[in-house]
Amino acid sequence: MTGPIIPLDQLKLGTRARIAAIDWDSLGDAEANRLKQFGFDEGVTIEPLHLGPFGKDPLAVKVGRMTVAIRKAQARAVKVSTEGV
Amino acid sequence: MNPLPLVAVAGNPNAGKSALFNALTGARQKVGNYPGVTVERHVGRATLADGAPVEFVDLPGAYGLDPSSPDEAVTRDVLLGKQKGERLPQALLIVVDASNLDNHLRFALQLIDLGLPTVIALNMIDLAKRDGLELDAGKLEQELGVPVVETVAVRKRGLDEVMARLNELLLQPRKIRAGEGPTHDLLTLQRRAREIAVGAIVRETPVRRITHRLDGVLLHPIAGPIILAVVMFLMFQAVFSWSAIPADALEAATLDLGAAIGNALPPGAIRSLIVDGVFAGVGAVIVFLPQILILFAFILVLESTGYMVRAAFIMDRLMSHAGLSGRAFIPLLSSFACAVPGIMATRTIDDPKDRLTTILVAPLMTCSARLPVYTLIIAAFIPAVTVGPGIGLQGLILFGLYIAGIVSALLAAIVLSKTAVKGGGGAFMMELPKYQLPRLKDVLIGLWQRAMIFLKRAGTIILGTTIVLWALASFPQAGPGQKQSDVSIAGHIADGIHTVVAPIGFNKDISLALLPAMAAREVAVAAIGTVYSLDATSDQGVQTLEQRLAGRWSLATALAFLVWFVFAPQCISTIAVTRRETNGWKWPMFMVGYLFVLAYIAAGATYWTAVAFGLG
Numbered sequence A: 001m002t003g004p005i006i007p008l009d010q011l012k013l014g015t016r017a018r019i020a021a022i023d024w025d026s027l028g029d030a031e032a033n034r035l036k037q038f039g040f041d042e043g044v045t046i047e048p049l050h051l052g053p054f055g056k057d058p059l060a061v062k063v064g065r066m067t068v069a070i071r072k073a074q075a076r077a078v079k080v081s082t083e084g085v
Numbered sequence B: 001m002n003p004l005p006l007v008a009v010a011g012n013p014n015a016g017k018s019a020l021f022n023a024l025t026g027a028r029q030k031v032g033n034y035p036g037v038t039v040e041r042h043v044g045r046a047t048l049a050d051g052a053p054v055e056f057v058d059l060p061g062a063y064g065l066d067p068s069s070p071d072e073a074v075t076r077d078v079l080l081g082k083q084k085g086e087r088l089p090q091a092l093l094i095v096v097d098a099s100n101l102d103n104h105l106r107f108a109l110q111l112i113d114l115g116l117p118t119v120i121a122l123n124m125i126d127l128a129k130r131d132g133l134e135l136d137a138g139k140l141e142q143e144l145g146v147p148v149v150e151t152v153a154v155r156k157r158g159l160d161e162v163m164a165r166l167n168e169l170l171l172q173p174r175k176i177r178a179g180e181g182p183t184h185d186l187l188t189l190q191r192r193a194r195e196i197a198v199g200a201i202v203r204e205t206p207v208r209r210i211t212h213r214l215d216g217v218l219l220h221p222i223a224g225p226i227i228l229a230v231v232m233f234l235m236f237q238a239v240f241s242w243s244a245i246p247a248d249a250l251e252a253a254t255l256d257l258g259a260a261i262g263n264a265l266p267p268g269a270i271r272s273l274i275v276d277g278v279f280a281g282v283g284a285v286i287v288f289l290p291q292i293l294i295l296f297a298f299i300l301v302l303e304s305t306g307y308m309v310r311a312a313f314i315m316d317r318l319m320s321h322a323g324l325s326g327r328a329f330i331p332l333l334s335s336f337a338c339a340v341p342g343i344m345a346t347r348t349i350d351d352p353k354d355r356l357t358t359i360l361v362a363p364l365m366t367c368s369a370r371l372p373v374y375t376l377i378i379a380a381f382i383p384a385v386t387v388g389p390g391i392g393l394q395g396l397i398l399f400g401l402y403i404a405g406i407v408s409a410l411l412a413a414i415v416l417s418k419t420a421v422k423g424g425g426g427a428f429m430m431e432l433p434k435y436q437l438p439r440l441k442d443v444l445i446g447l448w449q450r451a452m453i454f455l456k457r458a459g460t461i462i463l464g465t466t467i468v469l470w471a472l473a474s475f476p477q478a479g480p481g482q483k484q485s486d487v488s489i490a491g492h493i494a495d496g497i498h499t500v501v502a503p504i505g506f507n508k509d510i511s512l513a514l515l516p517a518m519a520a521r522e523v524a525v526a527a528i529g530t531v532y533s534l535d536a537t538s539d540q541g542v543q544t545l546e547q548r549l550a551g552r553w554s555l556a557t558a559l560a561f562l563v564w565f566v567f568a569p570q571c572i573s574t575i576a577v578t579r580r581e582t583n584g585w586k587w588p589m590f591m592v593g594y595l596f597v598l599a600y601i602a603a604g605a606t607y608w609t610a611v612a613f614g615l616g
Helices: A029-037 B019-024 B072-081 B098-112 B123-128 B137-144 B159-171 B186-200 B210-219 B222-244 B242-265 B269-286 B289-305 B308-322 B326-334 B339-348 B353-363 B371-382 B391-418 B440-474 B489-504 B508-515 B523-535 B544-551 B555-567 B573-582 B586-612
Strands: A005-007 A017-022 A045-051 A059-065 A065-068 A078-081 B006-011 B031-034 B038-047 B053-058 B091-097 B118-123 B133-135 B148-150 B201-204 B387-389
Touching: A005 B006, A017 A059, A029 B186, A045 B210, A059 B118, A059 B586, A065 B019, A065 B038, A065 B308, B006 B019, B006 B072, B006 B098, B019 B038, B019 B053, B019 B118, B019 B159, B019 B440, B019 B523, B031 B210, B091 B098, B091 B148, B091 B159, B098 B118, B098 B123, B098 B133, B098 B137, B098 B186, B098 B544, B118 B137, B118 B159, B123 B133, B137 B148, B137 B186, B148 B573, B186 B201, B210 B222, B210 B308, B222 B242, B222 B289, B222 B308, B222 B326, B242 B269, B269 B440, B289 B308, B289 B326, B289 B339, B289 B440, B308 B326, B326 B339, B326 B353, B339 B353, B339 B573, B353 B573, B353 B586, B371 B391, B371 B523, B371 B544, B387 B391, B387 B523, B391 B555, B489 B508, B489 B586, B508 B523, B523 B544, B573 B586
Parallel strands: B006 B053, B006 B091, B091 B118, B118 B148
Antiparallel strands: A005 A078, A017 A078, A045 A059, A059 A065, B031 B038, B038 B053, B133 B201
């Protein structure tokens, strides 16, 4: 995949992107497990939809067909690319 | 007698699992607890197509067989036949959300691998259609190798077929394999699930989904918090004010009934036991029911519509400063009305550590039972002067007491989440489910279960302790010329309490009121009232309780008493419900301990400071 790869928490709301990589090592076991269970995986389409009103945290993202809320601290581990989406 | 065949209902959260369980079993349900954990066990009976009875167990929703919560651990252990208090299911009913197949099929694949006879309910097929998704159930059945039935639990669609398929499976004699579970890597399973899901989709018309549009408003950075504030205000009003009418009526009716029965009995210990012990105890229990029912009606509706998670989403950032998650917001807010329903409401918090912290700080939120104590003392000791335009000193003090409660709850949460309850999630990872209309039947079943749990588990403890308190105050009986409060066991205990609380400025009268106030905080007012009206001479008879108090207590004592009530866990019902919700005496005892220590230090500091300023 070419083009800029940025962390998920820096992706503009309403922009569809594809997960390029996930830095599993930066996450705790439970967090990583939950993200996998939510369907986070390389190649999956993702779209940030809403931000928490206080301090712009947490983040609601659509991942595959599901919408999930995660905190920015976890979102940072997910690297995305808007190339070819 | 052989136990009935057991069918486990399993699936992801938000798959409509409990709705399907309710539709299959109706009101024939029982709620218990799995031994040693605070996870609820829901079982219900139904009749198979051939007329034979069968038992369903509604397992906690899970994302997989690798648990990240006690709920998920129970689900795994039941399915592997390792859960204490549960037999290995003979068959499995997997519920998947038709419009979220890519995700739900992963767990389904894991479950199918367990080797139990399995039926899959392709649930909420109507909502998938609404979202422009057309699926081929036959194709899915082929790929998965187990029967797939299209269902709409809330409309009872497909239920007969589910029962028929289960019936076939249960009739086939086969050896059940209780394996170790599959060892597939999560990501591999997920990819396989996505392939199957894509293969089963016949057509997908992109439509702008209702949920998406609603979220645009309800999670809007400005409109969202305003709407949440309105919803919370309504809920708070309902629990705080609306419940007062039925609660007072119920309590009065119970006490009247007790008095009527008492009048039919000869005066003496038995009559006193019935009226002042048993019926007062029943009244003390029943008075909580309207609050619990109203709060849970709100919670069940908010939860089943999908709004509850949004509320947590909005509040998460603010709550995270106190080491809590957004899920703690509603239980804590409810605790302003009463900590009992508030603590019961913490079961919506998934993370067990977050939940425990929330339970432990909930009693610090100023509940409605403190209000009579606050108003009495403020009216007696704080002059009704204004300290600024439109700001009265009395109101300011009352406001300060509420703020003191909130601030100390947040501080306690920070400290607890770093010490006694260390290792809490610190994360907030939740699915935002589709919005759905609430179903009256599901709400009613939920309300009924909450009411029963409260009456059975907490109610018996409250009733029991009320009777014990009555006995302590009634024996031994006073002779002529003696005051009951002096000779009774409670009186002697009060002497003991007085030695302990004298350093923080509490007099004998306060010590006497503290013990009965354990039944309910507002009882302190009645207890003090009794002491002073008994001692009043005829020319003082027209004085109000405030006037009498103002003459007897120093301002320093009064302030210390107010501060005491901010912290002190003066409420058996709270302790009882904490025991029930944490499944043991360890945490309620811890809670009582730290709150009494806080109360003592804070009241002492207030007293000594006030004395130093010459208010003693």
